[in-house]
Amino acid sequence: MKSAYSCDYYWVESLVNSYIHEWRQAKFDAVIAIARGGLTPGVMASTALSLPMHALSYSRSTRQVSWFTRDTPRLGTRVLLVEDIAGRGTTLVDSVNFLRDQGFDTSIFTLAWDEESRIRPDYGFQIPAGSRAWFPWERESITDASGDTNNMPDQPEYEYASWAIDLDGILLPDVPEEHYLRDLQDALLTRDALEPNASLPNRNLHDLPIVTGRPEQDRARTQAWLDRHGFGGELIMRNEAKYSAAQTPLHKADAIVQRRFTHFIESDAIQALEIANRVKVARIIWWNGSRAMAVYAHEAHELIAKEAAGANL
Known part of the structure; x- marks a missing residue:
């Protein structure tokens, strides 16, 4: 592919x-x-x-x-x-x-x-x-659904879009990072017991692929939570041998590119900016729990250059 x-x-x-x-x-x-x-x-x-x-x-x-x-x-x-x-x-x-x-x-x-x-x-x-x-201008043409039409689509282009979502902060509340640092096992048990968020993006989320920063070692317990609450989309987890926790935005950006998702909903604003900077054509959407905002990002190289010059003074 x-x-x-x-x-x-x-x-x-x-x-x-x-x-x-x-x-x-x-x-x-x-x-x-x-x-x-x-x-x-x-x-x-x-x-x-x-x-x-x-x-x-x-x-x-x-x-x-x-x-x-x-x-x-x-x-x-x-x-x-x-x-x-x-x-x-x-x-x-x-x-x-x-x-x-x-x-x-x-x-x-x-x-x-x-x-x-x-x-x-x-x-x-x-x-x-x-x-x-x-x-x-042909964002959806990258998807398998569009490709299957042989360049003869019988529906509007947007019908061939391919969506994916983040997990924590979208389907369920985020557990504060300090809780993980204080007591990892208790934080995981707390997370496993959470119910889905009451406020969700206005889409059918139950079959959408999920790209999460959770490490691959958490797959079994993550899949159990998804199954229990009726979410059946493909689960794409972070490979710790390839991406550190700090490289979660890179992991998500690579997954979007490799699987050719045209739209991605992210719950963390900083990660949304990092992903948008790496994946220029995909629609990256930041969900803050009640509002959805499209995110676009380019590096301000001239500011980076000035910072580097200043550091040498």
Whole structure:
């Protein structure tokens, strides 16, 4: 099973910007995006190059390419064709043929490609082996449910989302950390006897996968509590040989990527920020017991640099 490789808007803009100088030297006359996936990088490229942007529309069922925009480039000009991914399908191949058959001198930029791509683009990023590109405008396409549609979904994209939840603080109250430090066995017994929280996120939680920072050695007692209260989702616990207790956010982030969860509900605000910083495309939601708040995070590198400089004074 391939893991998700997060390509958020910041990543997309950075990749586009890395080619701007080279593209200016190439003297393109226009940018052509393939709707929908190519529109966001297409706008970024055309704006940075001060070039007109046009777009193509593609029907997967008929393999028909047509103009998405009313205005079209002058025939025979040099164009940059933009798409989000060079995949195993026919979208990019048919679009390139459509343009070249009309005499356009066409170069290809895709945000991502891999060894299974039908076309290796002139510009773009090769996704690491064992990974799949994960874009915010097609967040749910990374899931197995979406993949099973063969790019022919018969429901809205959000219906193919894949949710997972934290355990302590979501399904049951958190036991204070000092209780564990004072008397571990008593804290575990107290936790085992807890009832589910009275206030829960407004979703059917009984079959959702659970990603918890509890160590693998607690699996039996954790599973017993879940079974007793009717929660039957997959239980993903922390491997102590790989992640320390302090690395719980990393454990959760890796689980989200490896199992391609599109949404994750976390009870700890600091962990929610750490996870959001590591998994850029997933929807990370902090649940404080009564409210759900979407969390987005990027490291403020300029502040980190100043702190390091200050430490050397």
